Amino acid sequence: MGMRDLTKRDSKRDFRRSLLAWYDAHRRELPWRESSDSYRVWLSEIMLQQTRVAAVISHYREFLRRFPTVEKLARARETSVLTAWSGLGYYRRARMLHAAAKVVVRDHRGKFPSTSEGLRSLPGIGRYTAAAIASIAFGEPVAVVDGNVERVLQRASGKLLSREKLWASANDLLDRNRPGDFNQAMMELGAIVCTPRAPACLTCPVVGHCATRGELNGIAKAEPQKKREIHYALDYRGGKVFLVQRERSVSLMPGMWELPELVGANGDHTPLFTLRHAITVTNYTVKIQRVAAAHGVRGKWVAAERLARLPLTGLARKILRKADLL
Numbered sequence: 312m313g314m315r316d317l318t319k320r321d322s323k324r325d326f327r328r329s330l331l332a333w334y335d336a337h338r339r340e341l342p343w344r345e346s347s348d349s350y351r352v353w354l355s356e357i358m359l360q361q362t363r364v365a366a367v368i369s370h371y372r373e374f375l376r377r378f379p380t381v382e383k384l385a386r387a388r389e390t391s392v393l394t395a396w397s398g399l400g401y402y403r404r405a406r407m408l409h410a411a412a413k414v415v416v417r418d419h420r421g422k423f424p425s426t427s428e429g430l431r432s433l434p435g436i437g438r439y440t441a442a443a444i445a446s447i448a449f450g451e452p453v454a455v456v457d458g459n460v461e462r463v464l465q466r467a468s469g470k471l472l473s474r475e476k477l478w479a480s481a482n483d484l485l486d487r488n489r490p491g492d493f494n495q496a497m498m499e500l501g502a503i504v505c506t507p508r509a510p511a512c513l514t515c516p517v518v519g520h521c522a523t524r525g526e527l528n529g530i531a532k533a534e535p536q537k538k539r540e541i542h543y544a545l546d547y548r549g550g551k552v553f554l555v556q557r558e559r560s561v562s563l564m565p566g567m568w569e570l571p572e573l574v575g576a577n578g579d580h581t582p583l584f585t586l587r588h589a590i591t592v593t594n595y596t597v598k599i600q601r602v603a604a605a606h607g608v609r610g611k612w613v614a615a616e617r618l619a620r621l622p623l624t625g626l627a628r629k630i631l632r633k634a635d636l637l
């Protein structure tokens with residue numbers, strides 16, 4: 312795919328350059344972006360964990376006014392921390408925040424550990440939060456993967472990547488000179504351009520590197536759809552239809568009733584009608600012919616009015632409906 316192949320070194324360099332140029336020009340002004348002080352970065356990351364940006368904006372400054380340093384936070388009573396947190400929800404985060412502040416003051420002399428590994432030893436800090444703080448506050452070249460980054464990576468690569476592959480490919484793409492900005496740019500792109508529904512690909516800075524350019528349809532891309540043509544005989548006489556029963560031993564829809572399939576030369580007649588049917592990864596073109604089942608096929612004649620009470624396969628139902636028999 313040339314330009315678009317994100318495994319190529321030049322492509323990765325272009326991707327970073329385009330993304331960061333876009334971020335520099337269009338990034339949202341957010342209060343926690345005014346400083347890369349670790350206490351402030353940490354606070355914003357914890358607040359943003361389960362809360363929308365708009366709600367965090369209104370609480371962040373007030374919280375900082377009350378607890379301007381990690382020491383002040385560590386010394387505060389739990390009730391006042393919870394009060395300052397009120398409105399943000401998920402109070403467990405506030406308790407963890409308080410506990411982490413105490414650890415930082417007691418065990419680290421008021422300084423946050425400067426690596427993602429060190430940060431993970433603090434209460435309430437998992438893999439994502441540790442990488443976010445380490446890259447934004449300390450410039451450690453570690454990538455983050457959150458829901459937004461995951462979506463961008465899946466779409467850009469055109470693949471549904473496993474959790475580990477996501478982290479690996481984020482780290483592979485990361486701009487090692489500006490890791491914090493790169494991470495924020497990826498998250499920002501996912502939040503405002505590469506949105507879950509109707510991504511704004513026309514304004515996307517990395518559209519030239521994107522294999523999807525739109526919503527990635529999970530099933531379709533996970534496994535390429537196979538195409539198959541299949542023929543069925545619709546034998547209808549004297550108010551009755553000839554149906555066959557699926558073997559009880561088959562794994563798919565055992566014992567259910569369907570129209571007899573036509574194989575080989577039997578399928579060469581002009582179809583009565585054609586319809587499409589998808590089963591898991593196969594798209595079927597189904598052709599229905601007004602012929603008798605092949606000689607020797609065992610089945611039974613079912614009166615049209617009894618069809619509704621028979622356990623029919625989904626496809627048989629569809630065909631009989633289309634033929635106005637159901």
Ligand code: SF4
Nearest residue numbers: 505512515518521525
């Ligand atoms: S081109 Fe569209 S789908 Fe691809 S990354 Fe950009 S916004 Fe997302």
